[in-house]
Amino acid sequence: MTGWPVGFRVRPSADPDSADVEVTDTVTGRRFRWSPEALARYIRHGADWAPTGDGGGWATAVHADDDRRHLVAGWRHWQRRGWYPSDQYYVASRRWDYADTVDADEAIRTATLQRYLEVDGRPPEERPLDGLRTALGKPAEPTGDPVAQLMVSRRSGRAYVPKPVPVERLSGLLWYGLADVRARRHGTDHARPMSYLDSYGSAWDFHVCVYDVAGVEPGAYRYDIRTHELISVRPGNHRQAMTDVLQGMRSPATAAWTLGMVADFPRYQWRYRHEHGLRRLYLESGILGQQLVVLGSAYGLSTLVTPAQRDRPYLALHGLTEDRYAPVYTLTTGWSRGSAGVDFMDESRRTDLLARTDASGR
CATH class of the missing domain: 3.40.109.10 (NADH Oxidase)
Structure with missing residues (x-):
């Protein structure tokens, strides 16, 4: 490895009890867990330290890095403007699973709405006004x-x-x-x-x-x-x-x-x-x-x-x-x-x- 792979971001782990850190690939949305010590050695030496429980996924992602060189200018622009936390948020959102991702017959959404209505009643109404x-x-x-x-x-x-x-x-x-x-x-x-x-x-x-x-x-x-x-x-x-x-x-x-x-x-x-x-x-x-x-x-x-x-x-x-x-x-x-x-x-x-x-x- 020569330098840090393009488009990868280091962020705290979503699990507050974990001692690992998370490295996220902003292009594919894939996440990798590293121990801080192993990640530090990797960044410093480029040694082939494997992330926790990852297998060959990390190596595959890094070796695909050459296909992203055309994105470097754009990422540097984001960094200069201070926008880079936004790409981390975007990547984090891509891993969320929604119950109604596949709901062609609307059964999941109908059941969810019925539960909302039973527990909370109808959505709040607009505040009425009596002015001229x-x-x-x-x-x-x-x-x-x-x-x-x-x-x-x-x-x-x-x-x-x-x-x-x-x-x-x-x-x-x-x-x-x-x-x-x-x-x-x-x-x-x-x-x-x-x-x-x-x-x-x-x-x-x-x-x-x-x-x-x-x-x-x-x-x-x-x-x-x-x-x-x-x-x-x-x-x-x-x-x-x-x-x-x-x-x-x-x-x-x-x-x-x-x-x-x-x-x-x-x-x-x-x-x-x-x-x-x-x-x-x-x-x-x-x-x-x-x-x-x-x-x-x-x-x-x-x-x-x-x-x-x-x-x-x-x-x-x-x-x-x-x-x-x-x-x-x-x-x-x-x-x-x-x-x-x-x-x-x-x-x-x-x-x-x-x-x-x-x-x-x-």
């Missing part, structure tokens, strides 16, 4: 630009043209951008427990902090995805409060709104009672966020997407409890300034920019 409702009305149609063009041309917007955005565009963003979530929410039926597992988007509540939308009063709202309405939670101008929530980022100063994706953990945990569910939740947030950002571009809007919010003040602003909810992503949106909007706007420039854009109709 604002109908968003007919959504504006986005431009017909190809998605590929929108993805290539879009920029993260940190500053925006400080003019009101018509409510029809906010309506369109929420109507079309969350269409898949809405369809599944409507399709959940207590008479069909299997519908609980068609769960894409089931964890999410969507909150909108409106700053400057024509036809909607400023304030903090929850979006009712079924009725396409905004439910008032806390009226008022919350630009400064949201700036504080976003760790001092000044995007709310010129934005039209901030959309928050808030996870209701009990709704999701009822369905998925293992660690994989949390990973899937974060993947969903990325999928939904990307859809909303690209769709916003089709409306002439740009967006700052960030998970870097202060959870406790955000939850307090939107009337949410810390023991059940967690904000995962915020999307702050306004009229796009193109590449000029990549930087934060100084407040002193707002009046001048507003005067220069009066004739734009935007």
Whole structure:
């Protein structure tokens, strides 16, 4: 052996009582157990020390290493960025066995759901709200630009043209951008427990902090995805409060709104009672966020997407409890300034920019 084999990771053993360490092959997902002493000798000398109870598997995996040289640049990039713990987590997840991996007749899932219902009752419902409702009305149609063009041309917007955005565009963003979530929410039926597992988007509540939308009063709202309405939670101008929530980022100063994706953990945990569910939740947030950002571009809007919010003040602003909810992503949106909007706007420039854009109709 010359050097450490490509794509192998050393990690503690999953068994807390074991004195061994685990070496995982991130390509195949295979795991090997070594005593620390034997592994140290192997790393130092390249001696053919066999892992505990492995037989010839280790030698086979190492000798296949030459087929991976094209992956080296990618792995080094992950290491430089500090992302390498993620590949270990991915490899660990590949060894999990799920009871319903083979369940063509749905018998396993049906029995599991029946047990959940008997022990815990139905999944938790969305928290009802009694605030004033604002109908968003007919959504504006986005431009017909190809998605590929929108993805290539879009920029993260940190500053925006400080003019009101018509409510029809906010309506369109929420109507079309969350269409898949809405369809599944409507399709959940207590008479069909299997519908609980068609769960894409089931964890999410969507909150909108409106700053400057024509036809909607400023304030903090929850979006009712079924009725396409905004439910008032806390009226008022919350630009400064949201700036504080976003760790001092000044995007709310010129934005039209901030959309928050808030996870209701009990709704999701009822369905998925293992660690994989949390990973899937974060993947969903990325999928939904990307859809909303690209769709916003089709409306002439740009967006700052960030998970870097202060959870406790955000939850307090939107009337949410810390023991059940967690904000995962915020999307702050306004009229796009193109590449000029990549930087934060100084407040002193707002009046001048507003005067220069009066004739734009935007």
